[in-house]
Amino acid sequence: MPSPPALSRQAVVALLCGATIVTIAMGLRQGFGLLLRPIEVDLGVGREAFGLAIAIQNLMLGLAQPFVGAVADRWGAGRVAAVGGLVYAAALALSAAVSNALGLHLTLGFLLGLAMTGVTFVVVLGAVGRLVPPERRGVAFGIVTAGGSFGQFLLVPATQLGIEALGWRGMLLAGAGLAALMVPLARGIRSVPSSPGASRALPAGAGTLRDGLAEAARHPGYWLLNAGFFVCGFHIAFVSTHLPAFLADQGLDPAVGARALALVGLFNIIGSYVFGLSADRLRKRNVLAAIYLGRAVVFAVFLALPFTPLSATLFACAMGFLWLGTVPLTSGLVGQIFGVRHLSTLFGIVFMSHQIGAFCGAFGAGLAYRATGSYDIVWTISIALGVLAGLVNLPIRDRRIEREAAAA
Known part of the structure; x- marks a missing residue:
């Protein structure tokens, strides 16, 4: 069996710069759950108000992502990432000056969500996917995805330390300075051409974006991917936003929540690479189903055990391994079925479904807590959704698509 072709220098640079951009963008974002209680106390806003800010952020990231993905496909990922980095830094700086819930919704919610469309998975994976040979695409996507987890492992503890040393406002200003580094890194993914295999992965009639969208709309599997990724977004937003507060409600030290989120990031570095590797060797749909069913099992076992620092640590490790392994598999399936010519756009639409789920997970959990005083119903829904996503x-x-077209 011949070995996969080597990566070009441009592909290596794009892979490193893209992974670093995602490391910063996702690492800062995954620490926002640590801000919930300090902001709740300082501004006097409820958890549902903070949850709504994170939900708006997720919703904006989803709704705008297909359009930003199309801009990246047309004008280049580098330009889009540079603008996204600038807006990201501005959003964090402005959020440090808010005094009420509306300010949170506009800065940490709307503006930051819009910024993230240019510096997270859709744009970066689209750029990398055009340079990496199909035989290595799964591993490359796994490495970029792992960058987000590495950032979570590094920056979540740093966020907790920043809050303790600088207060939540000072920490946000420090985060703005770090986010500005994404602007020069965007040069590494600029002017990315289509890969040689891109056109062969598409049928002759799918050259335009309109053709590609019509093809995806007619494919039942595309809608099933949207449904599964909705569940992924629900799980991740609920856990990352509310887990620290949930653990504190059980009488655990706030440092346990920070450590749990950091461990999620650490173990997802392993999970993203393993599942990215599996995307090149196993049937992606089966691995995706196993991830979602595995999450349902992890949730159920966590709730069945006493809430202790040890059980929180074990939950974080297990959930971390399954955290973002869905990203290289889902984006890989989109590229496998439809090709990479319109990958940023088509995966952007699937990612929009993910972010709608994230909106429900972040805001819905806050509403449930306000109505019932606990997160019990949200944990139950999370288990049921995991089983459903595994089956779909x-x-x-x-x-x-080209094989189906030829058979027809």
């Missing part, structure tokens, strides 16, 4: 991925037809 199994029937996806994952053959390339």
Whole structure:
């Protein structure tokens, strides 16, 4: 069996710069759950208000992502990432000056969500996917995804230390300075051409964006991917936003919540690489189903055990391994079925479904807590959704469109 082709220098640079951009963008974002209680006390806003800010952020990231992905496909990922980095830094700086819930919603919610469309998975994976040979695309996507987790492992503890040393406002200003580094890094993913195999992965009639969108709309598997990724967003937003507060409600030290989020990031470095590697060797839809079903099991076991620092640590490790392994598999399936010519746009639409789920997970959990005084119903819903997502991925037809067109 011939070995996969080597990566070009441009591909290596794009991979390193793209992974670093995602490391900063996702690492800062995953620490926002640590701000919930300090902001709740300082501004006198409820958890549902903070949850709504994070939900707006997730919703904006989802709704704007297909359009920003199309801009990246047309004008280049580097330009989009540079603008996204600037807006990201500005959003954090402005959020440090807010005094009420509306200010949180506009800065940490709307503006930051818009900024993230240019510096997270859709734009970066689209750029990397055009340079990396199909045989290595799964591993490359896994490395970029792992960058987000590495950032979480590094920056979540740093966020906790920053809050303790500088207060939550000072920490946000420090984060703004770090976010500005994404602007020069964007040069590494600029002017990325289509890969040689891109056109062969698409049928002859799918050259335009309109053709590509019509093809995806007719494919049942595309809608099943949207459904599964909705669940992924729900899980991640609920856990990252509310887990620290949930653990504190159980009488655990706030440092346990910070450590749990950091461990999620650490173990997802392993999980993202393993699942990215599996995307090149195993049937992606089956691995996706296993991830979602595994999450349901992890949630159920966590709730069945006493809430202690040890159980929180074990939960974080297990959940971290399954955290973002869905990203290289889902984006890989989109590229496998439809090709990479419109990958940023088509995966952007799937990612929009993910972010709508994230809106429900972040805001819905806050509403549930306000109404019932606990997160019990949200944990139950999370288990049920995990089982559902596992089942809907199994029937996806994952053959390339060109084969289906030829057979017809």
